[in-house]
Amino acid sequence: MSSIEALFGSRTAEILAAAVTPVLAAEVRARCERTGYTRYGLLDRGSYEVIADPDEPELLAALANLAGERIDRTLELTGARVLRLQPGDYLLAHHDQIHVDLPIEVVLDLSPAIVPGAEVHYRRRGQVFFRVPSTPCSLAIVERGPTVSCNHTYVSKLHAGASVVRLIALFRG
């Protein structure tokens, strides 16, 4: 686990390793594949595939409990999506939605394997304050806010066949 609480008071930004099993991650990936991704192609903002509102109620409830225990709050799901990034894909910070309140965002890494350099960067006033490296089965828990934005870094074409799959859920409570 890494934490920046010491630097930013009560702000939450931490990573839990092995939050789900590789078997569960593979099952979710397979269900997503069957659901089908939609490609986003406005390249000045991002290039990726997405499933909005994935039908994963049990997993999302478990993530709400897990994140809620970490921050000692009861959390309710307010939105979720699955992103898949392949070599050449990215999601830029100015494409991210800014939240005026302080919701909790979790990023569950469902990727089949580590993809070097494929990270999620959380930025406060543009400066990266929290990096989520490619670590399959890990869960990042981050408090969002009016000054926090997020980008998914470019996936290098040097990693042919790489696939980054992330379940991103937003909770309030």
Next chain:
Amino acid sequence: MWQLEPAWQADVLARAWRAAQPFPHLVVDDFASARDLEDLLAILDEEPVERYEGDIFAFDATAPEPTTSDLRAVREQFARVLAPALTQVTGKPVARADMRAYAYRPGHYLLPHSDHQEGLARVLAYAYYLPSPEPPVGGELELYCCEHDGSAITSVAGACLIEPRPNRLVVFDVSDVSLHQVREVLDGLRLSLAGWFYPAEPAAEQPR
């Protein structure tokens, strides 16, 4: 350094600028003489580079302001020679330019963006490709065709690929729709000078 003749033919270039798709741009090959290129490379050898990384880019580059007087002189002469010629060719009045040297190594990229930012007054963008000891694989400049609603881009399609050939100068228009990228370098080393041309500085207000 930066003699325009014989590569620069203003009337031909003006027609090319107007006809270029998906937005106005120029490609001028064999831009500098062999001797000038040799002098330029010697000057660049003295300029330190650092790694720069953001959500849309990863590359090595010199600082925004050159550290050596020689590179500052190269930049000033580049602007002095090119600005009037580009004003004539493009119909856009420009007077000064900035300049940085870039080194794209494997895994480096510059993702699609327009260069247009309120308040920065960028009028024209340029890139001048340098000879490389290891010619790059990838690193092409890609220009996109965009449809837009107001200032928001609503669809994007790749329209033009420009190879980073040594001694090639590329100039393109800066606007809301001048979407372009530098494709990821997959091997070798892509070396360039690049920056923007700007209008003349507004004259300082005189006391009344």
